[in-house]
Every structure is written in C-alpha cells, then in structure tokens.
Amino acid sequence: MNPSSRGPERLDGVTAVILAAGVGSRMHSTTPKVVHQLLGRPMAGWVVAAAAEAFATTPLVVLSPATASLATELSEQVITASQPQPLGTADAVRCALTALPASVGEVLIACGDTPLVTAAFMREVVVARRAAGAPIAMAAFDAEDPTGYGRVVETADGTAERIVEERDATDDQRAIGTVNAGIYAVDRSWLTDALAGIRPSVASGELYLTDLVAAAHAAGTPAPIVFGPEMELEGVNDRHQFATVAAALRERINEGHMDRGVALLDPTTTWIDVQVNIAADALIEPGVTLRGATTIGARTRIENGSRIEGSTIGEDCTIRSSAIEGSIIASHVDVGPFAHIRPGCSIAAHCHIGNFAELKSTSLGTGTKVGHHSYLGDAEVGEQANIGAGTITANYDGQQKRKTAIGDRAFTGVGTLIVAPAGVGVEAKTGAGTVVLADIPDGCTAVGVPARIIREPK
Numbered sequence: 001m002n003p004s005s006r007g008p009e010r011l012d013g014v015t016a017v018i019l020a021a022g023v024g025s026r027m028h029s030t031t032p033k034v035v036h037q038l039l040g041r042p043m044a045g046w047v048v049a050a051a052a053e054a055f056a057t058t059p060l061v062v063l064s065p066a067t068a069s070l071a072t073e074l075s076e077q078v079i080t081a082s083q084p085q086p087l088g089t090a091d092a093v094r095c096a097l098t099a100l101p102a103s104v105g106e107v108l109i110a111c112g113d114t115p116l117v118t119a120a121f122m123r124e125v126v127v128a129r130r131a132a133g134a135p136i137a138m139a140a141f142d143a144e145d146p147t148g149y150g151r152v153v154e155t156a157d158g159t160a161e162r163i164v165e166e167r168d169a170t171d172d173q174r175a176i177g178t179v180n181a182g183i184y185a186v187d188r189s190w191l192t193d194a195l196a197g198i199r200p201s202v203a204s205g206e207l208y209l210t211d212l213v214a215a216a217h218a219a220g221t222p223a224p225i226v227f228g229p230e231m232e233l234e235g236v237n238d239r240h241q242f243a244t245v246a247a248a249l250r251e252r253i254n255e256g257h258m259d260r261g262v263a264l265l266d267p268t269t270t271w272i273d274v275q276v277n278i279a280a281d282a283l284i285e286p287g288v289t290l291r292g293a294t295t296i297g298a299r300t301r302i303e304n305g306s307r308i309e310g311s312t313i314g315e316d317c318t319i320r321s322s323a324i325e326g327s328i329i330a331s332h333v334d335v336g337p338f339a340h341i342r343p344g345c346s347i348a349a350h351c352h353i354g355n356f357a358e359l360k361s362t363s364l365g366t367g368t369k370v371g372h373h374s375y376l377g378d379a380e381v382g383e384q385a386n387i388g389a390g391t392i393t394a395n396y397d398g399q400q401k402r403k404t405a406i407g408d409r410a411f412t413g414v415g416t417l418i419v420a421p422a423g424v425g426v427e428a429k430t431g432a433g434t435v436v437l438a439d440i441p442d443g444c445t446a447v448g449v450p451a452r453i454i455r456e457p458k
C-alpha cells in the first residue's frame, strides 16, 4: 500500500498505461466511474498507486474531459493523455501512445476500474511476456460469476486464441468461466501496428482493445495467459461490484493497522482511508469512519459512530460518537458524545468537550472545559476556562464573522450569550443567562441582560 516501504525493486523498462476515460454507464451516476472515491482515493488512483509501486517509470493515465480532475487528485506523479471521446479501450490506448515518451518500448496496460490489482501481479504479467518472447501477454481469472466480462477462448496449448465480449458472445462462449482481467503487457512497436488494424465492434461500434489478442494469435505469436486471483482482478462496472471492492480494500487497510498493533473491535464496520495513520494501542470501536489525512495517537479511544476527517488526535484521548473535521486535538482530551468539532479548531491537552457542543475555528487552552450544548465559533479561549452549558458565541451578525476572546480561568454561567467581538477577561465570570455585549474586564463578575458588572477584582 505504501509504495516506498515494501515489495521488491521496481521493474525497469516498462511504463504503465491506465485507462480512465470511460463513462461507466452501468454505475448510473453523474460522476464518471473511475473518479468515485474508495477509501480515500479515486478508484483509478488505486491502480495508479499499484503501478507506481511496480515500475520505475512514471505511469501514464488516459483521461477524458470528464475525468480530467483526476490528474490533480492523484498523489502519485503521472503523465496524462487525453481521449476526447469514449470510443473504446483500443482508442484509449491509441490516445495514450501519442503522449508516451518515445523511449518507452514496453507498456503494461491496466483498466482504471480494477482497483484491487497489486504491484506484484502487474510485474508478473510483464515478466511472463518477456519470458515467452511474445508481443503481448494478458491477465485472466476464473470468475465466480463471469457476467459482464470478456470471455477468454484458449488454445489447446493454453495460450489465448481470442477474447469475446459478453454482448458478442454465443451461449457456449458465455458459459466460459475464464475472463479477461483487462491487464496486458505489450511491446510498443507491435502495439502501434496492431492498433491500426482494429475495426469497430459490430455490436457496439467501440474499438475493443481485446482484439489485440486475436491479432497476436492470428500472427502465430499468441498471448500467454497469466492467471491471478479474482480478489485482485475484479472489475467495477456497477454499484454491486463497487461495494465488494470497497469491502476488500477496507479489509486490506484494516489488517495493516491490526498488524501494527491497533485494536479494531469490529473491522467489518470500520472504514479507514488509506492516508490515515494510527499509533499502536489506539482502540477503534465499531462504526467509526476515519478519513483523509488523519492521525490518531497511542492509547486514544475512538468510540462507536465517530467520524474524523483530516484531523490530528493526540495520545490518550477519548472521542465518543462525535464528528471532528480539519482540527488538531492534543493529548488527554475527551470529546462527546455527539460533539461536532468543525474545521479550524485547535484543542490543547486535558480539555473536555461535552455532549452536543459545537466548535468552529476555535482554540482552547490547556485544561479548558466546554460544557454541553455550547457553541463556540471564531473564539480564542485561554487555559483552565470553564464554559458553562449552553454558552453561545454569537459570532455572525448577518454580514460578517467576528472573533471572541475568553481569558484564562474565565467562567461562563449556564446560557451565557457572548456577542462578538465582545469578550470575557481573565478570571472573569458571568452569571446564568448573561448577555455580553461589551468586554467583561479581567477578574470582574457580570450578570443580566445586557451584562452589568456586579463585582470588581479585589
């Protein structure tokens, strides 16, 4: 999963070409299939990551105008080619060749909709072609249900005679359980010539890349078939396959975390994006979702139903059934249940954030407690402050947002309303229901609506 950390040396002399310009109509989505997110990466991003791990050269991705956004979403460096119209997989490869550096003599073609493919398997297909001295090698698997895949017609000696797409297949051919995985290792100059000979399919009008296999057979240089496990080669054409593949990726990621000492009480309901880092001895309860660039510290407990996105949580924290986005939480903090920490918060160590509290763009100093049903927006709160239940910062006047400052060891009574930019000073206090319209100076106690000072510091 992490390209630099495992696996043998990257293979030299071959460039991956990943097809990601199709529509994916069987998903019934307005978003192109290969752009759909799977555990923190677009679907095609998984194939790109495997290729980057497998080969020394930068992978090439074929994009359509509708999938062009992929280029910026990928964490790996890629070369891109554009296929203006989805005229079929052979046309996509033709477009790829126009953008492929002249020095590239061999390609590994893969589909952007097979996100479970591994670097090791990609290398295996290349090695098999080289060993056979064939112009093309293809990958196949025995499918539990071959529906939707191209069926592989084999020769007596086990090479490929041709691939028949489902819509063109006879009943006998449909009964074949060996299917084309859509992964091929190909000699570039042979590929250039062979693509020129491909004619549109009568059934669909598309240019099928699979016709290369029949061309190789006809020329007396048939493609060796490299068999792989269905668990690595399943293609995603519809929402059912999408769910199966998502579950497989979830399992791979979760097993990695458990191997490294993270306690996942129910890995089947725990969804952790590929970018997430979790320290050993953290404990993740059922139904938790961890997204994006998130880090969880040692011995931290994330309780059921929590959703944490793009956030850093320190050590020894407890997060109970809460949502945290784009924020940084130090160690020994407890949150929730049912708190919402929105982007831009920074919570220092030993803070407590109670149930139904909401924070946005707010910082809390060490040891501060924010009681239940509070809302702090654009607030800067000092250390050891106590924010009483139902305290609200009115930070938006309909036109602009203003900041609120609350000092160290300040204490706000239940239901205090602080209208920004008014603030509450160091060691200042408010009584229940106080409406603060002007700054409460340090050490003062204020009550009422609007707040009036009833006690000055001694």
Ligand code: UD1
Residues within 6 Å of the ligand: 019, 020, 021, 022, 023, 024, 034, 062, 083, 085, 086, 087, 088, 089, 091, 092, 111, 112, 113, 114, 148, 149, 150, 151, 163, 165, 179, 180, 181, 182, 207, 208, 209, 210, 234, 235, 236, 237
């Ligand atoms: C393809 C194979 C089929 C194989 C299956 C494996 C062909 C004709 N058929 O079928 O034999 O069993 O993959 O999963 O190749 N794409 C483009 N441009 C296009 C069309 C497709 O870039 O014009 C891309 C898609 O984004 C996708 C990949 O090529 O990533 C495969 O296209 P898809 O339509 O899913 O082909 P399948 O019907 O699955």
Ligand code: MG
Residues within 6 Å of the ligand: 111, 113, 235, 236, 237
């Ligand atoms: Mg497909």
